Amino acid sequence: MTNTYESLAASDDHDPAYRRAVSALAQGLLLPPSSKRANQTQRESGQTGERTYDWAALATENVTERLAEFQEDEIISGLLTRGLDLKEHARDIERQLRTAEADHLENYYQQQHQLRELDTQVHSCVDILDHMEGLLSGFQTKLGNINQEIRELQDQSVSMSVRLRNRVQVETQLERAIDGLVVSPGLIRQICDGEVDHTYLAPVAELDRKMRFVRHQGSRPHGTIRALDDVGPELERLRLVASAKIRHLLLAKIKALRQPGGSSLPSVQRNFLIPYQTLNHFLIERHPEAAQELRDNYIHVARVCYADHFERYSRGLHKLHAPAVERLDLLGQDESSKLGGLFGGSRPTLRDRKLVFSLGERANVLTASGAPVPPQQLLATAAAASGSTGSTAGASEDRIEKLPFESLFLSYNQALVDDATQEYEFELKFFVSETARQRLTGSDIAKAIFEHVFDPACHNGLVFTRQFVENTFDALGVLLCIRINQQLANELQRRRVPVLEGYINATNMLLWPRFQAIVSLHIDSIRKVCAGNRPRLTRNDVHPHFVSRRYAEFVASLLTLNQAQETNIVDQSLRRLRNELESMFVRISEGFNDRGITLIFLINNYDLIVTILNENGFESGSEEEVDYFTQCKATCVAEYVEEQLDTYFGYLKAFVGRMETQGDTPGGGMDTEAEPFEAVVADFNANFRNSLANINAAVIRNFSNFKNGTTILHSVLGQLILYYNRFYQMFERRFSKKPSAGGQARRPAQWPVGIQNVMVEIKKYKSNF
Known part of the structure; x- marks a missing residue:
């Protein structure tokens, strides 16, 4: 193994630090960090002796891994880098450890007296803590006893509270029983x-x-x-x-x-x-028997009181009635037919003829400005009139302000609704006990009593309305009454008074059929206009028919009353009236000799109807009637414009139409024929100024509405410019072309008036209106 380390150290492939580490391993002076930790553990566990290493294990380990592990240690890596001897470094550390150990023992020996004093103080503190532990244990024992006493007191308190609550309940019940049983x-x-x-x-x-x-x-x-x-x-x-x-x-x-x-x-x-x-x-x-007797007596007395009150009130209202419309005030009724009497005397004229077909201020009855006549004031006025005798009676009646029926209808029914509200609320309070209210039968009881009390007053109201309805020909007055009736029904709902439903419905059943009957009378009167042998009408009869004005005012009034609450009955009546008016226009138009007069008549009538509808706030796009008559007027105006051009410039229109039909192409008639152009030019240059004057005079004479006449004149002159411009372009193309080979260019005998000159002449007539 040593030979292995020596061969690695002698290799030239590694740096000097690497070779020194391998040499140290070979000498057994350097151990891996894992071996160091094992030796440290051995020393800490008290084992001593010579250090031994398992060189066989070291030999089997991967040398490269061991070297990498040593290089990761900062101290060893630093020593090897500086080239120091690791064995000498280990001996220095050993000497330092022995020196430090000796110093520590010397210091401990010098501080032994202080250590003994510290040990004595520690024992003293332990004794004190033992004494405190005893005191705290005794205090804990006492607290436990006090806690037990508190629990006992709490249990006693809960028990006392239960007994007190029970006693209070018993006392309350006993007091209630004593109070209910003892009659003082x-x-x-x-x-x-x-x-x-x-x-x-x-x-x-x-x-x-x-x-x-x-x-x-x-x-x-x-x-x-x-x-x-x-x-x-x-x-x-x-x-x-x-x-x-x-x-x-x-x-x-x-x-x-x-x-x-x-x-x-x-x-x-x-x-x-x-x-x-x-x-x-x-x-x-x-005592239900006594209550029933009292209720029956009250019903009888109140029934008589209300019946007498409203009967006197209706009689007073009749004295204030001023008929706004009479039998002959129909849309198609001619004024001349209203003359009567042996000597041709006429009937008395109403003070305000505008109330016949237009609303005027009558619509104020639907707003706050049309407040009803107070019953006390009206009865006093009626009594004053009734008390006058002889010559003063007529003067007294003349001083009394007469009112149309819708105002009287409002006065009677408003008073009826107010009294009904007061009576119902009184009966709900007086005749319905708290027990009945809790059973949700209070309103039924009050309604039953109310019906008995107010039945004569409601019957008198229906009689009052029927007397007017059976004899009136005032469709606007009847429709106003219908709207008033609906407003009163809404007011009852707002007040949460569930009474008078039957009366409201019965009143509607009186008013709606009469309204439809009056509209039918108007339609019949229009149907009779010019019926039978109709005389031929002249040019002086092209102005708006009197029926058209009446119709427009009447329709505007119906539309006004139908705005807030649209009903199919009113819409159907408007369509019936419009269809009959168109039929009348057709019958009258049959009496004219030419189409031009017919168009003038229709335009004037349509314009009058549209104008009156516009003046009443109805514009195109918002009402079917306005849209219909506006379209009819536009159709007639377009036809009238063409008819005027045919009358004065028919030769020009015919020529332009014929040329456009043949086609303005080479080889056509325009390439070879110049005479037709010259004829048109000669006629137009000679007569167009007189024709413009005649058109202007005809428009002024035939259309009394300046605004309408201006519009029609502009339409005629504008259409004339369009035709003349097309002719002028044809003329220029015809006579500006080069002649064919071998031919000779022919110049026109007369050139047409320039378009600018024609415009100058036209502008002379655009300001006449």
Whole structure:
């Protein structure tokens, strides 16, 4: 093995440090780090003796791995790098260890006195800690005893709390039982001898509470209290006495309403019955027979009061009625047919003829500005008019402001809804006890009482509406009433008052059929326009027909009332009216001699209808009616423009159309024939200024609406420019081409007026409107 290390050391393939390490291994002076750790462990375990190494094992180990392991040690690697002798270095370390050991022993010997004192102090501290341990053990024992005492006190406290709670519960139940069973002399005296006023409420409430307790105790399955046998009869006697006194008082107050000059029903309800509602609740729960009698008397009295009130109110409203529309105020009714009488006298003229077919301010009745007439003010006015006699009666009636029916309808039904709301709320408070409210039957009870009370008033309202509906021809007034009726129904829903549904529906059943009947009358009147032998109409009859204006105003009013709540009935009525109006236009157009007059007539009528609809806020794209008549007008205007051009520039249109049909190509007619061009040029140059003047005069004469006339004139002149521009281009192409071989170019006898010159002439007429 030694030979192996020596051969490695003698090799020239390694550096000097490597060779020195191998040499040290060969001499047995250098061990691997693992062997060093084994020797260190041997010394720590107390083993001594000569160090021995297993050279055979070392020989079998991989020399390269051992050398790599030595090179990783920093100290050995540093020594080998500096070229130091490892054996000498080991002897130096050994000497240093012996010196350090000797120094340590000497220092220990010199410090032995201090070490003895430290040992004495340590023993003293141990004694002190033993004493503290004893004290703490005793304290822990005492704390354990105190903790046990606390647990015992806590258990006692819980037990006392349970006993206290049980005693409180028993005391409460016993107090409730005593309070429910004991009838004090003071309670008996107050019930039997006390006056029935606001001080009577507390004794009655106490009596009711005792009776509830007795009833509850008597129904318990665990047996009853013996005292109930004694207190039950006494409570029964007090119940009868209290019921009799309450019945007498409430009946007296209710029957007093029948006397003339007495308090009004709302005043009695507000000032007396509502404050004493608990007394009636006592009757409902404790004496149903007396409560039923009281309820029947109230229903009878209130029924008469409301019936009389609304009957007088409706009579007063009739005196304020000013018919806005009469039988002859139909869309197709001619004004001349309204003259009557033996001497040709006419009927009296209404103050405001605008109310016949247009809404005007009548629509304010649907808003806050159209507030209803207060019943007190109206009845006072009606009484003043009724009290006048002789010559003062007519003057008094003239001073009274007359109103259309929708205002009177609103006044009556608004008062009906307000009184119904007040009455329902009163009945819900006065005739429905707390027990009934808890059973969710309170509203049913109040509705049943309300129907009995308000049936005459509702019937009178239907009669009031029927009297107007049967004799009216005012479709707008009827539709306004329908909208008012719907608003009142919505108001009842907002107030959460579930009454008057039947009345609202019955009113609608009166109004809708009449509205449809009146619309049918309007349609029949339009159908009769120019019926039979129709005379031929002249050019002076091209202005808008009177039916068109009425129709436009009427349709605008219907659309306005149909905006908030669209209904199919109104939409169907509008389509029926529009179809009949178109039929009327067709019948009238048959009386004209030429198509131009017909177009002028239709344009004027369509323009008037669209204008009136636009003035009422209805634009194209938002309403079907506006879109329809706008399209009809546009179609007629386009045809009228072509008709005017045919009249004054027909030769130009015909020539351009013929040339465009033949095709402007070489070899066509335009290449060889110049006479047609020259004829058109001669005619146009000579007459176009007069033709423009005639067109302008015809538009001014035939269209009274300046804005509409301007639009039509611009359309005619614009279309003329388009035709003339096409002709001018044809002319230039025809006469600017080179002649064929051997031919001679022919120049036109006359050149057409330039387009700019024509535009100058046209601009003279664009500002006439």
